[in-house]
Every structure is written in structure tokens, then in C-alpha cells.
Amino acid sequence: MCALLAGSGLGVGVWFSRGRDATADERASRSVRVQKERFVRSLLVSGELAAVRAVRITAPPFRGRGPFGIKGLAPEGSHVEPGDLLCQIDNSSLVSTLLTEDLNLEKAENDLVKKEAELEVQIKDLEIQLGQNKLELDKAKLKADIEKSLLSLRDWQDYQFAFQKAKKEYEKTTKSLELANKAAREEVALLRLKREQTAGRIAQLKADIEALEIRADRPGTVLYEIFPPSRWNGEVPRKMQVGDQIFWGWTILSLPDLREMEVRAFVSEVDGGALRPGLRSRIVADSYPGAEFGGTLDHIPELAERLGKATNVRVFTATIKLDRTDPKIMRPGMSVRAEIILDEEEGLVLPRRAVFEENGKFYVRSAQGVKTEVQVRARNSVSCLVEGLAEGTEVKI
Template sequence: MIRQLQIWGMRVLMIGLIIYVGHRWGMPLYRQYFAPKKTTIYVPTAPVREGPFVVSFHDLGALKAERSVAVSSEIEAKIIYLAPEGSMVKPGDKLVEFDTTELQRRVRERELALSNAEAEVRRAKAELEILMEENKTRIAQAKATLQFNEAERDAAKEQRDSKVKLANDKLIPKTEAEQAEINLRAKELQVEKGKMDLTLQEKDAQSKESQKMADVRTKEFARDMARIDLEEAQRHLKRAVLTAPAAGMVVLSKIYTPEGRRKVKEGDTPWRRMTLLTLPDLRSMQVEVAVGESDAPKLYVGMPTLIRLEAVRNKVYHGVITDISSLATEQDPWEGGATPGKKNFDVTVQIKESDPKTLKPGMTADVEFIVRRIEKALYVPIEAVIERNGQTYVFVKEGKNWRRTPVKTGAYNDNFVCILRGLRKGDLVALRDPTKPLEQQEAGSTAPGAEKPRDEKTTSPIPVPTGK
């Protein structure tokens, strides 16, 4: 009997020990490795809000100065110094310096060319003076010969008259009178020949002098051109150093190269009249924005805008549209990020605030174009609205469950959409489809819970409303 009691006691002790060990270590291991796990799927939510709503859209642009002074190259030479971009300069500060080796050689060549041209002018004038003296001498000789022949003719005429009278009086033979007549005719021919020779000499002198004068004028013109070339070379040499015409910040221009479009740098050889840099007036700034064709009809001159800088995220500037291009243009393919075939309208936005210390040319600006304002509207995050199979609905939280609620949407912007019917202020809506796995919603869907491809119609976004 005692033996049986001992055996049953040992059995009870072993059973108790097994129960204790199982409770102490077995249950935790079972829960950790074998028991089915209960998972809770997190669904982000947002309340339905009521208040002012801004219908707007965003586009990125770049800042530029409303007024700026361009600094251009007057020569073609290599740049050996260039003021750093972004540096502030005062009037008279050096901006650009060119290599003058070629310019100095050009000046020396043109000085020599001018000296040779002046020597040619002096030689041509000296030859003209000699020619004029020679012509004067020849003409004087021709006149003297003519005068002598005229005197000889007059003497022969008197002699003929005398002999004719004596021959009529039978005092001399008639043959002597005839001979005197022949001598007179010979003298008259010499006079006529002398007159023709004098006329020829005068015309020849006039022709040669005219030719020589033309040669002098040609030489003088060549000298004047050589002087102009020298003055131009000297002027270019003086312009080998460009100084600031006004105070401002240095903004380097972009040039096209085989490697792409880039800023001007030292070592470049710009062409004449090329703008190397600008000195913008930072007191009045603008934003240049390329707006797509779909949004362009919403724009008008005078439209208000809000401007946020990527570099200064905690500050909002106010602007107004001052100009809209009449024609759409395709973005320059040299510009990074250009979409082939996409047409944009160039829009200029004037910034109302003046902030020279912050606003700098080239800064990226996010421009919010205010299309219209709604004084009072219900709105939800655009991610909450699902559009599928021609139906638009949201999921409203009711305790631990979700109720699919059809809605009618209205105006929207980049982040919110107005609800015209179907929701009340304060309703809590899901920001994704709680009935679908998260992985399925992220696999190329156009909206939370959407299963259709991207090219099907979905609610399009546009900006955050100013009023909450």
C-alpha cells in the first residue's frame, strides 16, 4: 500500500513538473514560433476639411533681373581672366581680360602699313609736282614756237605783198612774187601746226595731271584706311580689359559647344559682339516660366501668383503675370530635361517684393498660379479619391470598419480636391484603398486602389490651398 502511494506521488510530482515547465517555457516558445500571428494593416487617414480653397497649378521657373547691363566682347581673343560668377562688382572693376599677344602684333603691322601708305602719298604728290612742272615747260615751249612761227608768217606776208607790187610794176620778175607766195603758205602751215601742237600739249598735260591726281587720291584713301585700321587695332588693344559699367552681380552667359551648352570660362575665344556676362539690377526681379499648352489657356496678364524658392523654403513671395508669349515654342534641345515635341508658352512673372540679398538670377522658383479662389468648400487630399469603372468614391472610417461612399468631385489643385456631395466636415477618409493589399496599389496604379493602366482617366493633381 505504501509502495503504491509512493508511485502515485512520483507520478503526480512528474505531471506537476511537466505542467510547470510547459507553462514556464513551452507556451512562450509556442506563441513565438508556432501560433498564428494577427497583423494590423495601417491605413493612413485624413479628415474632411471645410474652408477657403484655392484652385491653382504649379510650374518651375528661373529668376532673372528685370533690368541688367550686358557686357559684350569687342574683340576676338582668348580670355585669360574672368570675374567669378556671383561676385559683386563696383563701377570700374575688372570683369574680363583678353590675351593681347595677337592684338599687339596687329597694331605693329598696321603701324607699318600706315607708314608705307604715307610714304606712297608723299611719292605720288612729288610725282604730280614734277609732272606739272614738265607740262608747264612743254606748253611754254609750244607757245614760244607758235609765236615765232606767227612772226615768221607775218614777215613772209609783208615780203609777198612787196614783191607782188614790184612785179605788177614790172620792176622784178613775176616768178619772185610767186616764190614769195609759196614761202607765205609754208609759214602759215607752220603756224597751224604750232597751234595744233600747243592744243595737243595742253590736253596731254591735263590728262596726265588728272591721272596723277587720281593716283594721289587713291594713295590718300589707302593711307586713311590704314589709319582707320590702326586706330581700330589700338582701340581693340585698349578694350582687352573690360570693366564694370555699373554696380551689380556677375552672371556669366552660356555658349554652345560640341559638348553641350555651358557657361563662358577662361580659355574661351568669343566672337565679336558676343555677350560674355550681365550685371543684373537685383532690386527688381522676375521669374521666367515655361507653361505647358494645357495650362496656358488659364493664364492672363495680371494673374496673381505665389513664388517659393527651393533655396528659401520658409518664405513666400508674391507676383503678378506681366507678359505671356503669343506663340508656343519647343524647349531648346540643348537644355537639360527637354521633352522632344513638348510645346510651352513663355510667361514672365514680376515679383512684387524687393529682396536683393536673397533673390539672385538663376535661382529655381516654384510658381503657383492662382486660377481662382473658392470662399467655402469641403475638400479632401486627392489621394483619398478613387476613380474606377466610371465611379468616384472614397472610404469613410466607421469605428473599426470602412464604408465605401460615392462622391461628386469639383475643383482641384495639386494636393486637394473639392467634394460637392457625399461627405460631411470631419469625416475621416482613407488615403488609400483599405480593401486592397498595399503592394497591389503601388504596382503602377494611378490612384490608391486603382487597377487600370496609367493612360486611363484619373483625377489629376495641381497645388496646396492657401487656406486650411
């Protein structure tokens, strides 16, 4: 993943001899002169662009056992405005429950209306009965109030008995009416509570269904997040996709702020010790190889992490702060190559092909064919920083 460069090619000094005869031209085409130049040691790494700031969109709390499936996603890279649909989480089970609760609410309302009608009839009958009892009581009282001396003993006793009987009937009906009213209030209250509870569940279900339609609250560009590695996906990190089963709180996607980007550079564990904050970098996006951006190494984590659960490769995810961001071409997740400048110095530089190795030692061959030992202080894919030669020495390549 990472290639350590001891130079970036800036330190290669190549001058061909300018003789006019054919022999000199042929010799120049196969030789170079050692020149003192600025030699740069660097580390070439791969990475990706990321937004410095982003709004993360997470799955809402589910009122039920998870997981829930992703039914739809806004296309990655698409621009959204406030109110646009970002993610549709499968709501089929909630919709089914809502239909059942709608039927329950209709039944609860019908039961309430029916019970109120029944109780109204029952209480009306008792009120009529109470009126009749009151009339009988008043009539009996009139007779019971007649002077005893004006009646025979038998009639007076009959009137007193009739009055007590009418009074008991009146009190009995009054008590029945009180109990009926109390029972009616309790039964109606219970049915109303049942209706309200059902209506509350319906309101909550509607809110839950609406919450499963995740909409943007600000403008932005859609970027899918990584689906957590697990036994369901072979423990291989990948981005979220339609059909994934998710739990509440999982991050589904994000809306990055494209005005300020940074580079997440993946540095192999063996090269991490060479890094330090403040190192300058040159960044090239794979999609736009002609555009180069500068940056500064901003953060190196203390611990390397496994690149994935399926591999033992460990990397440091370093952060490179860009000098500037170009929203026209830069997008989060875009792959880049970064050359981190480790250090630089003045020295004698030769192309790598001018230096050869024998038995652990390094040599060059002069234009006359004489083999000369040199010390290679550093090298990269194109250049070597050498000692043991005089500046301007011509060597074969």
C-alpha cells in the same frame, strides 16, 4: 516641368474624433470629417529670377576675321565697380600685328630721315652749282657788254658765245634745282604719308587692344549670358565661359540691377491656356525654402518655345512681377518654384487618400465601412474637392 494643382492644401479640413476609449481613438486616427473650406486651384511651375533692368555687355567690333576667344571673365556673381575688368578677349593676334607695325613705323621714320638727308645734300650741291654758274654768267656778261668797236671781231664773237653758254648753264642748273626741290617735296610727302598711315594703324591697333579689355562703367553684379547653341557646343544652351569663340555683337555678360527682380516661369505648353495676366503667385527660392514672396503674373507670350534644340519640349516663359525684392538673398539665375493661383472657391474638401477610384468612378468609405460614390470636381497632390457628401461626414482614410 509643370504640375497642375487643383488645390494648395488650404482647403483640407481634417478633424479627428475625440473619444476617450481606445477603439474611438484608433478609429479617429484612420478617419477624417468632411468640412467646407476655401479650395484653391493652382499651377506649380519652376523658374528662375531675373533682373527687370540690366546693362548688357557685348563684344566690340573686331578689325579682322573672327571669331575671337574669351581669355578671361570676372567671376559670376562678383561685385564690380567702375573701371574693373569684366572680360578679356584674346588679343594675341592684334599684339603680334602691333609689334610688326611698330617695326614698320621705325623703318618708315628711318627712311624719311635718310631721304631728307640725301635730298638736302643733293639740293645743296645744286645750289652751289647754281652759284658758280651765276658767277660765270656775270663774268661772261661783263665781257659780252664791251662795245663791239673796241674789240676785234673774233674776240667779240668769243665773248658773245661764252655769255650764251654761261646763260644756258645757269638756266639748266636753275631748272634742275626747281625739279629737285619738287621731287624732294613729293618724295618726302610720300614717306611722311607712309609714316602717318603706319602710325594710324598703330593707334587703331592700340584702341582695338584696349577695346578687348571690357571694363565696367557702373557698379553691379556679374551675370554670364547664354552662349548661342551651335554645332560647336552640341546645340545645348549654356553660359559663356573662358575659351569660347565669339563674334562681335554677341552678348557676353550683363550687370543686372538687383533692386528690382522678376520671375521667369517655365510653363509647359499644355498648361499655358490656363494662364492669364493678373493671377497671384507664391514664389519660393530653392536656396531659401523658408522665404516666400508674393507676385502677380504679368506677361504670357503668345507662342511657346522649345526648351532647347536637343529636346521637343515646348514651354511658355511667363513673367511674374514680384511684390518686393530682397537683394540680400535674390540673385539673377537663382532657381525658384512658383505656385500660380488659378482660382479658388468654397467647397467640401477631403485628403486625396480618403478618395479611391473604381471603374472610372470615385468613392469614399464611411467610418462604418459603407462605400459611397462621390463626384470629384478637382484634385491636386494632397486634396480633392468633392460633392455627394454632407458636411461633417466621417470617412476613412
